[in-house]
Amino acid sequence: xxxxxxxxxxxxxxxxxxxxxxxxxxxxxxxxxxxxxxxxxxxxxxxxxxxxxxxxxxxxxxxxxxxxxxxxxxxxxxxxxxxxxxxxxxxxxxxxxxxxxxxxxxxxxxxxxxxxxxxxxxxxx
Numbered sequence: 458x459x460x461x462x463x464x465x466x467x468x469x470x471x472x473x474x475x476x477x478x479x480x481x482x483x484x485x486x487x488x489x490x491x492x493x494x495x496x497x498x499x500x501x502x503x504x505x506x507x508x509x510x511x512x513x514x515x516x517x518x519x520x521x522x523x524x525x526x527x528x529x530x531x532x533x534x535x536x537x538x539x540x541x542x543x544x545x546x547x548x549x550x551x552x553x554x555x556x557x558x559x560x561x562x563x564x565x566x567x568x569x570x571x572x573x574x575x576x577x578x579x580x581x582x
Contacts, residue, residue, distance in 0.1 A: 459483040459571050461553050466576030469543055477538040477576060479553030484534070487511070490556060490563045491529065491536040495549035495578075504565025505551070508536060511561050518565060520546075543580045550575040 465477040479491060492507035506517045506527040515527050526539040536553060554569035 459555070461555060461571060461573035463551065463553050463573045463576040466551060466578045468579045468581065470582050471544060471580055473543050473580070474539070474541045475543065475578060477540065477551055477553075477578070479536040479538075479573060481534045481536075481555060484555070484557075487531045488557050490558045490569075492554050492563060492565060492569060493527065493536075493538050494552045494554060494565075494567075495547075496552070497546075497549040500549075502552075502567070503549075504567075506538060507563035507565055509561045509563045510558065514562050516563055516565055540578070543578075545580050548578060548580050550577050 460482045462480045469475055487510055490509055493505040494502050495505050496502040506525055508515050508527045508529050512529045524542045529536045552573050552575045554572045556570040
């Protein structure tokens with residue numbers, strides 16, 4: 458059974474950094490595209506970043522470009538989201554999601570079959 462578990466969230470001051478991890482079990486990592494989404498209170502869920510099966514292609518929402526970096530280690534079945542220069546508006550519950558695909562590309566739509574439960578990121582002084 459496919460399972461995703463996020464970790465690495467926490468409270469950080471503006472300008473600080475966090476690294477989120479998404480650990481997957483029950484799948485062959487190299488066949489899956491993975492994305493990070495976030496949802497702040499009172500707001501819709503937003504796609505933040507995604508990474509293709511091989512890790513060779515990535516996408517980011519404009520608001521995090523240049524600050525966040527997504528990467529994956531298929532041997533460890535883990536995807537990371539390095540978040541630098543964090544801002545209060547980055548505060549949200551962050552989810553990872555995955556789906557099997559034949560193609561080595563990704564997008565930030567909600568067309569992902571499996572979701573984790575999320576890890577909270579709070580940016581505040």
